[in-house]
Amino acid sequence: MFFHVHHPDSLQRRRWERIEHGWPNNRGGALKWILNLKYLPPVSAVSGIVFACLYAPVTFAQSIEQIGETVRQQQLEIREEQDKLQRERLQRELNNDFQQLSPKQKKSSGDAPVGPCFDVISITFQGLQNLPENLIGEVEETARPFLDQCLALAELSEIVQKLNGLFLQHGLVTTRAFLPEQSLKNGELLVRILVGELQGYESESLTPRNIKWAFPLDAGDVLNLRDVEQGLDQINRLRSNNATIDMLPGDEPGQTIVNVKNEAGYWLGGRLSVDGDSVQQGDDYRGRLDVFADDLLGINDALIINGNQSLAERAYSKSYGFGLDYSVPWRYNLFTLSGNQFRYENIIQGTNRTFVVSGESQVIDVSANRTLYRGQSTKFDGLVGLAAKKTNNYIEDTRIDVSSRQLSIGRIELRIKQFIGQDMTAFASLAGEHGLRILGADDDRQGGFPNDAQFRKYRFFGTLSKPFWNWQLGLTGQYQYSPDRLPASEQILVASSSLITGFSDFTMTGDSGGWLKLDLGSPYAAIHWLPGFHTNIGLSFLKGWVPHQADRQFQHGSASATEVAFRLMGHGLFVDVRVGKRLEAPSSDHSDPDVPDVGLSVSYSI
Template identity: 25%
Template sequence: MYFVVKRFRFFVEPLPAVVLAGIFSILFASLSFAQRLEQLDAQRQQQASAHQARIDREQQTPDQQSGLFNELAATDQLGGRRSYVHGEKPCFEIRNVQLDGQHAYRFASTLASITGGRDRGRGLASPIGLCLGAQSIQTLAVRLQDLLIEQGYVTTRVLVAPQDISNGNLTLTVVPGTISALRRTDTSDIRAHFWNAIPISDGDFLNLRDLEQGLENLRRLPSVQADIDIGPGQLPGQSELLINWNQSKPLRVFASVDDAGNKATGKYQAALTVAADHIFTLNDIFYVSDSRTLGNTKNQRRRAGSSGFHYSIPWGYWQLAFNTNRFRYHQLIAASIRPYVYSGESRSTDLTLSRVVWRDNRRKTQMYLKGWERRSYNYIDGTELELQRRRTAGWELGLNHREYLSRATLDVAVAYRRGTGARGAMAAPEEQTGEGTSRFRLVTGSLSLAVPFRIGQQAFRYYGTLRAQWNSTRLVALDQFAIGGRYTVRGFDGEQVLMGERGWAWRNELAMPLQVGVLVGQELYLGLDVGRVGGPASRYLAGNSLAGAVLGIRGQLGKYVNYELFAGKPLHKPETFKTARIASGFSMSIAY
């Protein structure tokens, strides 16, 4: 063959066919390799979502909020009356209200909310400058005690001692309710230990918020049944806490099978989790898990799996949790000359310290600080692709808030995530082209609303979740926001996803519990989801939004088996976005 440049002719010897075939094989393999990297990044995100769902399931703790001690927490002692008795005789103009009693200073801010007028909108007007008689003064004392009970001080009493108030100075006496002892009942398990779970000790003020926190720490173990009773102490104002704690079995086994994988590494997956509760008698949770693709798919051409480890321990209002997860994959890729094996693994580890910073009978707020590390390695025929090696680390600061709105429950979460140079972090390969960085900065947020309601005799439940991500730096694929699949926008099979540096996904679900015969315990649901991605990485996408619908049923079979079946359909997608016309799926689990 020959080619011409200007007026000169160059002669080139024909290349052997096998060399040409090898060149084209390498070119096509490179394209295939790039596509598989994108697929694996998407699958890693799905694996991370599945791993997080497993953590959430294991750490699910029933909130001990309003209603825990209803018989003690009734705060409307005024019978709906929120005003003083006018025209009362005799009366005295009140110029100052002060508290007396041991540790009375701790309740000064509560009194100030009344005397400063901040309680007027929902309670009692400020007494300063008013002419009050005996009944009105008693009304003031009862209102102050109501506020203390709302704050959890259910055994603290406010009294009006005999005094001369002709000078305008009124003194209210506070008798704080304290704890004389914490002890377990005679029927409790001998392994019951609660010194690190209950954030109060002998001599402390009795506060319901502390008991609720302690009960959450005790009941966080699925194998434990725990209750706290308040009994009278030896002295007036003192109470004993009687803790009843029993554990059915320290070990739990959870096995599941689903079709949440993809064609690249195997569609069907099985997982096994073994958990140990209270293993060090510290109300701690420990579990190990392992998942892998099922079946010998084409002589092991495709397979993937993951393993995880979790340990967490409470300490009053604090909690320390450690997680590590490993994802591995193996693919046999057909090529023109010979097949090659593309494999790899990624590891993620995090340590989280969290604290409940506020709780009352309607809300709870928790803050946390997390340190994390992530590593990944890719190989072809056992030889590492060093240019694709990744090692990143950083920290995350977040806030979780739960609010009870009548029968509805609102959950809000926001977090700031930052990549740093800690733990020997390496620069991302994308930094050479400006398409990503290991020193990234991003903000994530979520909003969830659960509303049970009835239409006639039929119960329904609405559950909606809005997740979003904002970035201030370019992000590598693994940190980007992805939509399309059972964990994000349903109605899509998850073989392809849309990804961008920022985005949002809104999931809506209307569920109807079945209440007839053998169908009791099952639930039909209809879902409608929509999502959108943005940022520089989304410029090359055929579109940036998805919408889909799903219809499914979930429930429990017997005592140990849970299942879910669903079928979804895309409602909106880019024209070239490939997905199944009907995206169906299942999951089944056995817990023992």
């Protein structure tokens, strides 16, 4: 049965193909796990292992189970922390964009007095050539219904009103159409268009370089409010900025000076926080320190550095991580470099000896985001990115190949932000990711791995928010589909205490699947006996599911939980106490879902 041990030159690398179905819990499975390390051990070591498996099966299997469970649990904790960082980064972008993307109301002018009518055979536009090319056709189309008609003064004024409304709709707030004094005896109507241009910028608090990198308009360009809003977004990306604009008349008719005012705070900030997704999991509480630095190079760049560590540090267990996020805007573009690293070390106590189980996970991601279209109530972005991920797990400094991967991932993403009606906002993104054979990534052509490094996956994410009386109603969801077997780091997390309090130590992932979360938050109310502090309550419900796929994943089904949260904030302090309960779990899970779970987050920002 073990004759291969006597021929080391003929040994080939072997992988454990059943890692998705759990770690081994019997004597044969334990031996198979050892044999599927990167290289087989020496003959004497194998003999000892065989002896141990035959004559001490229970203690050996228990140690193997402990090691497997430790690696699995640490990988899930790292994945949850990485998902949190991604959600925080996306939320920062959403908050900034939606604050500046607000519909502009048109001012309607009163009708002119009714009087004699004039035959209009043709309409000539003076200054039309100075408009953007994509608008010229719309101007002519707007005026066409008024041709070959007898128009009263009120109808002549309506032509001007419709044209000015068209300019306002396209963001040309300083461009206007008007009727000069003229004779209509020949049936020729002259409409003069004065195109608004940017004369320049003024600012007492921002440097010319800040303005040049943020605003896509240069002196002499047609002034478009959408371009001004984009520049304002880029300035206000920095947490220390609170910029507004005034439009001042320029030296010549049609020229405008954009005056940028900024109430800037201190360029350096910090936040100290303690976050526990589940009181029942003592190891789940982590301390974290974030440092924010704004405008280091004078180009509206932002740097965020964070460090976190488990607060349940013991002699036999420790974990910590570091991360950074650096972004630089350039007009309609945003370039981002982000990375994080997490490490853990656990000591597993066996019957006759201890095992040191350790691991690390590294992610480096670069992306470029460009605004492809920005309208009165819509913003459409395109994003491309490249990520390098490395995961290593060790037993006694020996790398476990089957759970250690090196991946390179290309990403294409489309994002849309939309105002719906007067008080509803929506965001949606559609992304496709593909594993690449670059930057030292594992190659599926070499075979031997239980999952695919050159995978394909497609992801949809969306949010919808609307005031509900004085409360705020929000709906958030994500769905992922992949036809391939995904590494653990690429699977979707559909049920976890990091998504909603109530799941305790239960976690559910899959190659394909999704989750949907409903949030209802009360308005913040002042606390009279605690000046400067406000409080609110929130209600949440989440349902996640993983579809059944034959021979694909061990865990499938659906899970749900509900949560009640109490929040207190003021003077830089934020406290969030959450109580949740699991309502549903897959039939394969036999833990008690009736025990309420408690989560706590406390942070202080300066």
